[in-house]
Amino acid sequence: MTTLSVVIPAYNEEDGIAAIVERVLAIEPELPKYGVDALECIVVDDGSRDRTAEIVRRYVPRVRLIQQPNKGYGGALKTGFQAASGELLGFLDADSTYPPEYFPQMCRVALDGADLVIGSRMAGATSEMPLVRRIGNFIFANLLSLVAGVRISDSASGQRVIRREVLPILYPLPDTLDFTPAMSTRALHENLRMVEVPIPYKERSGRSKLSVVRDGLRFFKSIVWTALTYNPVRIFGGIGALLLLLSMLVMVLAFGLQAFGIDSVVSFPRLFGALVLAVAGVTLYTTGTSFSYIVALFHKRPIRQGMFGPRGNGRKIEKHYWWLGILAVLLGVALYVAAVAFDLTNPALQVSWFAPVVSALMVLTGVQLVSAWSLARVLAELSAREGLAARDLTGNSVSDVAANAESVRTAAVS
The missing domain is CATH 3.90.550.10 (Spore Coat Polysaccharide Biosynthesis Protein SpsA; Chain A)
Known part of the structure; x- marks a missing residue:
């Protein structure tokens, strides 16, 4: 009834x-x-x-x-x-x-x-x-x-x-x-x-x-x-992606004005603003992915896909953080070395500050990416721990919990 x-x-x-x-x-x-x-x-x-x-x-x-x-x-x-x-x-x-x-x-x-x-x-x-x-x-x-x-x-x-x-x-x-x-x-x-x-x-x-x-x-x-209690990367990632888009628009504006002769040189304040927006965008996106693993650990379920691809499917960008971060650090260091070698940090220059600042932002962004990758990997291991332990104790095929946990771990480390 x-x-x-x-x-x-x-x-x-x-x-x-x-x-x-x-x-x-x-x-x-x-x-x-x-x-x-x-x-x-x-x-x-x-x-x-x-x-x-x-x-x-x-x-x-x-x-x-x-x-x-x-x-x-x-x-x-x-x-x-x-x-x-x-x-x-x-x-x-x-x-x-x-x-x-x-x-x-x-x-x-x-x-x-x-x-x-x-x-x-x-x-x-x-x-x-x-x-x-x-x-x-x-x-x-x-x-x-x-x-x-x-x-x-x-x-x-x-x-x-x-x-x-x-x-x-x-x-x-x-x-x-x-x-x-x-x-x-x-x-x-x-x-x-x-x-x-x-x-x-x-x-x-x-x-x-x-x-x-x-x-x-x-x-x-x-x-x-x-x-946010379910899919933080969709909120943080959306804001981060918006900031990255604004960064690209400011960059295009800076070079566009110079190309059309409106500005005699590329505006360094605009370039600096674009870089700050880009760093903020990366920071927000990596924060969102880290929160997503924490949420997955709490809910004991696979993490949800972020801004790109269907939920639960597709490749996740966070598993590439480690090499992207290392690349950003190396490029930042290389930029500073080149700036010193070509005397671009000479105090007599009007924009002597620009190369060191860009270098520092790139290094900090790289450190952020590597840290986010490390945190995601640790949280993924913690998510998988209970299910994998149950599999080892019983000797049976992986249970639903273990399978879900393993998918979380694989997403971060593969």
Whole structure:
């Protein structure tokens, strides 16, 4: 027997709570057609100071009412999930902006194998979302698609259906309004099957509790910080790659202006700025790869591919750090020796500082690369240790854990 438990978080919703409760209860006859046998409706009154709880009591026992001090949107949902008995957990807002009539369809998708079904307000259905929030949702959806490597259209939708057994994988989640983008980010990085179902969206009457600036910044931080706990190289690597691109653009600008006669000589300040950007880019990328091995050690799974190639496949640039680092050090030393030999460090020259500075930056970059390679190798060995020890003790073929660990080690040292 399959039960859908619908959780409705409510905070000062006396004007709309009755309408949404009645609409949720009205879907019960439709659910068996989609493979769901029973409906459980739970309203979590999150410290309301109006008549919300009083109105909900009229629907008891068809509706379960839970009252608690104000814990926030996410806190109310988690309370509802703890009390729910259904194999499928659904939720939506109390202001009738989301259509509970789409729950049967979403349940069918979940029963067909999806772990998380999201009612997408941005996937083509009629939407009354204000332009500012539509732009914000577009930005956050694309940010999540970028950091997770999977296309998603609505990262913050407040209508979802979750299979109960994946809830421990999704936790921990915040108590605040960024509950939904954090859930989306974690689900994608945990390789859960997430499916979007287009739904219509109706703007609430009255003032929204969502602050575009404050909650927008909270959503941004939630997506980025959650992604960092799974795939740091995608964040650091993206910023690092951007800095390297800027470095090349500044370099092209410096030589281009001289080639077209706009500057009589190549601008050394521009060249120096380009070098600093390049060093910063390399530093950020190597930091990201090092963090990725630490994350892999914590999660006990193979590391994720960085900015290039599919996740878990392809060649990883970090295994080349050692020779790239040594090459950078040798080139830096050679540059300084050549500068001294050709008297380019003569204090009488206007740019006598340039060659030593470039040499120092190259040496430091080389040291950074070799250090990052060494750290990746050590962390890879630690990741492989438990599985390989189990193989040696049992004498059997390598277990799944050992195989995963071995793939981590091989990625760093081969």
